[in-house]
Amino acid sequence: MRGPRPTTGTGADGPIRDRLDRLGGLPLRPSTVRSLLRDGPGAAAGLDLLDPGWAVLVSARGPDLAPELLAELPFWSPCDVGAAEARDRLWRFSVATALAARRLAELEGDPDPDASGRSGLLHPIALWALAAVAPNGLSAWLEADDQARRRLESSWFGRDPADFGHSMARRWGCDPDVLDATLFAGRSNPVPPGLVTDPAGLDRLRAARRQAMRTPWALPGPRPEIGLDEVDRRGLLAKVQSLSAGGLTGGGSPADEAELLRDASRLFARNRQFERELGELDRRLSAAIGALDRPPTDPPFQDPGAVLDAMAEFAAGAAHELNNPLAIVAGRAQLLQARLEDPEHRLALQTIIGQARRAHQILRDLIYIARPPSPRRMPCVPDRVLRDAVEDLQDEARSREIQLSSRLSRSSTAVSTDPEALRHLADALLRNALEATDPGGEVVLESIDDPRSIVWEVRDNGIGLDEDRAAHLLDPFYCGRQAGRGLGLGLPRVARFVSAVGGRIRWESADGPGTVVRVELPIGVVDEPATIDLNRPGVRDAS
DSSP, X not given: OOOOOTTSSOOTTOOHHHHHHHOOSOOBOHHHHHHHHHHOGGGGTTGGGTOHHHHHHHHHHOTTTGGGGGGGSOBOOOOOHHHHHHHHHHHHXXXXXXXXXXXXXXXXXXXXXXXXXXXXXXXXHHHHHHHHHOHHHHHHHHHSOHHHHHHHHHHHHSSOHHHHHHHHHHHTTOOHHHHHHHTSTTOSSOOOGGGOSOHHHHHHHHHHHXXXXXXXXXXXXOOOSSSOOHHHHHHHHHHHHHHTTTTTTTTOOOHHHHHHHHHHHHHHHHHHHHHHHHHHHHHHHHHHHHHHHSOTTSOOSOOHHHHHHHHHHHHHHXXXXXXXXXXXXXXXXXXXXXXXXXXXXXXXXXXXXXXXXXXXXXHHHHHHHHSOOOOOOEEEOHHXXXXXXXXXXXXXXXHTTOEEEEEOOSOOOOEEEOHHHHXXXXXXXXXXXXXXXXXXXXXXXXXXXXSSXXXXXXXXXXXXXXXXXXXXXXXXXXXXXXXXXXXXXXXXHHHHHHHHTTOEEEEEEOSSSSEEEEEEEEOEEOSSOSSOOTTSTTOBOOO
């Protein structure tokens, strides 16, 4: 075997030992970040058996807290071919140990087999730290003979690698199972019995390591003669090869994609904070609404106007904090999408762009509900607004297998109102009806002739309104649909506009299933003839 390379002890960032002492955790695999951003926390299952950086986070902080740290940790950096092969060998060996440990824990009826698998992945944690700060050093360690390896270990770790790894795992806050696992990885002397918290778990991990030592990715050291029959060995090899296709870095991450993932991770963390603040705001709004329902003799709990002011302050602050990163994420995603040809990557980027736009719209709706602008009255034809809204939503209706139709009056009279807000009103009423209606149902929008008001009725044969849903229909953040379908801001925005112009909105259960929503808006008649030319300047249709 060859001895150590002469240049592995120092580098651009100082001696290896100094870099190890400064290390605060392990890098993440780019594929881990992509999975979490694309599929959410539900994608975390099993990642701690494949990604050592994620496993450290889960061990130290738990899976619920770890996603918020995605933006703070680096990815595995590019390195030369020899160093990349060394990292992949360590990775596949560790994954084999993790899978074997998890399987043994399941056979023994352990209530948390994933913890055993995580310990198997991280047990050579000193080598993982070396791979993070000096991958060429790991390559030299693998190529060296026994004596040369001991000299390298003494130079880098100052002591037995197992003791160094145990100290590092303790500094990172890893759980007791991982601390136990680090005690025997590469140890040249017996494990001190007083340090082990779970001797049975450590014996299980030793057995799992023996199985991994009979794979092609075995680390230097004696190979056991027994411990795994040929069928089980081939099964373990096949599973590791299937899970580790593409290597530790998963084919790498281009510099601009890595920066995009970083921005998206920061947005993910801010979005979690955004959701927590929305929950608190929802609680305060519910308390204010409850106060309105109390008898007058009860002391007021909270002024609803103060709640809306607080909501406006929050929305303005959220817009300031989130709009810039949202624009950056969407812009970089669009640039990267234009350069990539892989359909899966392009679809993932389109999801990021769509969600960034959705978040921007949520902020706009929050500000509108809290502090609606004064209506900007100008001439427009309400039935033209309705017709265009119905046409624009036909594709969505067809995709839901719902029949969408309209019954418009024959009048083309121009009235004085806010055409943009009128279009938002039509869109919100129709979308709410579509989302409440099952496939095969029908939504009908009707315009009713009235010389003093704009009168619209939307009928659907959806789920209808029970007493509880009817009482909260216009509450911000109340959503009678299943979780994940929306924030419940569409109808509250409608109500704010209707209130601002002095109109009213009513709803009732239809004959049979479904709901009828009726909106009445006062109008100002434009000083124009009753029948007008729609192409004439000054007439708006909000299309």
